[in-house]
Amino acid sequence: MNLDEVLDKRRALRSLDKVEISDEDIYKLAQAASLAPSCFNNQPWNYIFVRDQQLIDQIVESMPQGNQIWAQNASMIIGVFARKDDDCTLGDREYYLFDTGLATQNILLKATEMGLVAHPIAGYDKKKSMEIMKISHDYNLITLLVVGKKAKQIYQNLSDKQQVTEEKRPSRKDLEEFVYFDKYEE
Ligand SMILES: Cc1cc2nc3c(=O)[nH]c(=O)nc-3n(C[C@H](O)[C@H](O)[C@H](O)COP(=O)(O)O)c2cc1C
Structure with a gap:
C-alpha cells in the first residue's frame, strides 16, 4: 500500500472482529511510533498494549x-500517555500532546497497513482506565x-449513525x- 492508500483506508471503524495480535505486531506498531518527529527529539510518548481479556473488559466496562x-470486541486496547515535563513547553505551547499525537498517527497508519483497525477514542473513564493500567498520576x-480487525458485516447493535x-x-x-495562502483571512 502506498501512503495515499493507507490514508484512504485508515478508518475509525466500529464493527470489529477478534484477531490474534503478536508481540511482533506490537513492536512493529511501536517502531512506527518511534520514528515520529518531536521537539528536541524528546519522544514524550508512552504506550501500554493491553491484550489481557480481563483488563480489556474492565476498561470497556468503564466507557460510556x-x-x-x-469496543467490547477489541482484541487489544492501547493506552496512550505522556506528561508535559517530558517535552518542550515554549510559552503557551505545550508540545507533549502534539508530539504524542504525531507518534500515535504513525501507529494508526501502521496498523492500517498491517490490516488492523486502530480506532482512537476520548470516551473512556480516565481515572479508572489509569488505575487498571497502573499509570501514575503525573501522566x-x-x-x-481500540484495536481489532474489520468485520465482514456491519454490526447491527451500532446506532443508525x-x-x-x-x-x-x-x-x-x-x-x-x-487552507490560507500567505496570510490568514476571516
Ligand atoms: C481524539 C479523538 C477522540 C475520538 N473519540 C471517539 C469516541 O469516543 N468514540 C468513537 O466512536 N469515536 C471516536 N473518535 C473517532 C472519530 O469519531 C473519527 O475519527 C471521525 O469521525 C472521522 O472518521 P474516520 O476516522 O473514520 O475518518 C475519536 C477520534 C479522535 C481523534
Whole structure:
C-alpha cells in the first residue's frame, strides 16, 4: 500500500472482529511510533498494549454505552500517555500532546497497513482506565486506541449513525475552510 492508500483506508471503524495480535505486531506498531518527529527529539510518548481479556473488559466496562457496544470486541486496547515535563513547553505551547499525537498517527497508519483497525477514542473513564493500567498520576492518559480487525458485516447493535459511518466516511471540511495562502483571512 502506498501512503495515499493507507490514508484512504485508515478508518475509525466500529464493527470489529477478534484477531490474534503478536508481540511482533506490537513492536512493529511501536517502531512506527518511534520514528515520529518531536521537539528536541524528546519522544514524550508512552504506550501500554493491553491484550489481557480481563483488563480489556474492565476498561470497556468503564466507557460510556456508545463506546461499550463496539469496543467490547477489541482484541487489544492501547493506552496512550505522556506528561508535559517530558517535552518542550515554549510559552503557551505545550508540545507533549502534539508530539504524542504525531507518534500515535504513525501507529494508526501502521496498523492500517498491517490490516488492523486502530480506532482512537476520548470516551473512556480516565481515572479508572489509569488505575487498571497502573499509570501514575503525573501522566496524562490522552487517548485509548481500540484495536481489532474489520468485520465482514456491519454490526447491527451500532446506532443508525454509527452504521452509516461504517460504509461512508464522515464528511470533511472543504479545503478552502482551513487552507490560507500567505496570510490568514476571516
Ligand atoms: C481524539 C479523538 C477522540 C475520538 N473519540 C471517539 C469516541 O469516543 N468514540 C468513537 O466512536 N469515536 C471516536 N473518535 C473517532 C472519530 O469519531 C473519527 O475519527 C471521525 O469521525 C472521522 O472518521 P474516520 O476516522 O473514520 O475518518 C475519536 C477520534 C479522535 C481523534
